[in-house]
Amino acid sequence: MKQTCQTDNLIISILKDNRDSYVSGQHISSKIKLTRSAVWKHIESLRKKGYVIESIPSRGYRLIEIPDLLSPDDIRTRVGKRIIGKEILFFDEVDSTNNVAIEKAGSGAAEGLVVLSEGQSRGKGRMGRTWVSPKYVNIYLSILFRPDMSPQYAPVMTMMSAVSTARAITEVTGLRTQIKWPNDILIDRKKVSGILMEMNAEQERINHIVAGIGINVNMKERDFPDGLRMPATSLAECLGKKVDRTDLLLMLIEILEEDYEELRNGGVMSIFSRWRKGCDILDRRIRVSLPGEEITGVAEDLTPEGGLVLNLDGSGKRIIYAGDVSIIR
Numbered sequence: 366m367k368q369t370c371q372t373d374n375l376i377i378s379i380l381k382d383n384r385d386s387y388v389s390g391q392h393i394s395s396k397i398k399l400t401r402s403a404v405w406k407h408i409e410s411l412r413k414k415g416y417v418i419e420s421i422p423s424r425g426y427r428l429i430e431i432p433d434l435l436s437p438d439d440i441r442t443r444v445g446k447r448i449i450g451k452e453i454l455f456f457d458e459v460d461s462t463n464n465v466a467i468e469k470a471g472s473g474a475a476e477g478l479v480v481l482s483e484g485q486s487r488g489k490g491r492m493g494r495t496w497v498s499p500k501y502v503n504i505y506l507s508i509l510f511r512p513d514m515s516p517q518y519a520p521v522m523t524m525m526s527a528v529s530t531a532r533a534i535t536e537v538t539g540l541r542t543q544i545k546w547p548n549d550i551l552i553d554r555k556k557v558s559g560i561l562m563e564m565n566a567e568q569e570r571i572n573h574i575v576a577g578i579g580i581n582v583n584m585k586e587r588d589f590p591d592g593l594r595m596p597a598t599s600l601a602e603c604l605g606k607k608v609d610r611t612d613l614l615l616m617l618i619e620i621l622e623e624d625y626e627e628l629r630n631g632g633v634m635s636i637f638s639r640w641r642k643g644c645d646i647l648d649r650r651i652r653v654s655l656p657g658e659e660i661t662g663v664a665e666d667l668t669p670e671g672g673l674v675l676n677l678d679g680s681g682k683r684i685i686y687a688g689d690v691s692i693i694r
């Protein structure tokens with residue numbers, strides 16, 4: 366694996382030095398001392414990583430575009446010595462960053478561990494759903510928290526993750542976001558980010574919470590599969606240009622650190638009120654899908670425990686804590 370990376374890097378540096386011309390397969394193979402068919406295999410693997418390399422049989426290869434790859438060293442240096450990101454595990458592909466973080470939590474990893482991956486083969490949504498996670502275009506990260514609070518306050522961790530993510534997106538792109546109860550981030554009513562919290566707790570104590578955050582950054586709308594629960598988009602689609610994933614990631618880690626610090630200093634209500642303000646469903650008629658039933662009503666309020674108070678069309682009120690909401694126009 367290390368050898369493959371070194372060879373890939375060598376090929377890229379040869380192509381970079383000759384960006385205005387074509388470099389023959391023969392030239393590359395003699396420089397790196399591999400056969401031409403081995404060079405071709407490396408070129409194919411570089412293409413899969415997002416490098417656009419043109420090839421013309423009689424002339425050779427030419428580098429057209431370099432992908433925006435996350436650099437673990439760069440990220441580690443720029444995060445510095447915070448709680449969140451004190452340790453960062455980085456993968457090219459993993460089944461789910463949440464699974465890795467949960468496994469590490471079980472073997473005693475410290476609070477603040479960040480698991481990052483360029484892609485996920487089995488990205489998870491809530492309730493056994495799938496999170497579409499193509500490589501090299503988006504952000505998939507999980508953060509391990511060990512908050513000193515009783516499990517009943519855990520929903521505030523979801524709220525915090527949502528407000529931090531929404532703020533980081535706005536800081537870096539200037540785009541306005543809405544939070545869709547409980548934890549989706551939308552831009553113009555399209556889903557741009559989802560959050561999956563997974564908790565391990567005893568009656569009075571949280572052992573750990575893993576906050577998994579997925580953000581569609583540079584993915585093309587046409588690359589989303591059909592049949593998603595709601596329309597999806599990416600920041601690049603909304604902005605009309607690519608967004609630097611590293612800048613966004615670092616901003617998110619910085620803001621999460623700040624918000625978590627606030628929470629630990631007794632800021633539950635201030636996180637709650639920021640989350641409440643960012644949610645776009647208050648006073649709207651909504652439909653909520655719950656396991657085995659669908660209810661409609663007006664979203665009257667949100668509670669600090671993460672509940673949604675629904676006014677059920679004249680038949681009283683009901684507070685719900687999980688479900689899928691759609692707004693009835």
Ligand code: BT5
Pocket residue numbers: 460461462463464485487488489490491492494495496497498504505506507549556557558559560561576577578579580581592593594595596597598
């Ligand atoms: C979520 O679930 O929105 C939580 C997504 C959390 C993903 C992160 S990535 C890092 C970490 N590691 C993981 O394995 N997961 C977390 P939910 O509200 O259930 O939404 C899932 C539904 O959204 C799916 O059933 C699809 O309909 C839709 N969907 C799937 N992928 C999407 C995407 N990339 N963008 C927008 N919608 C998507």
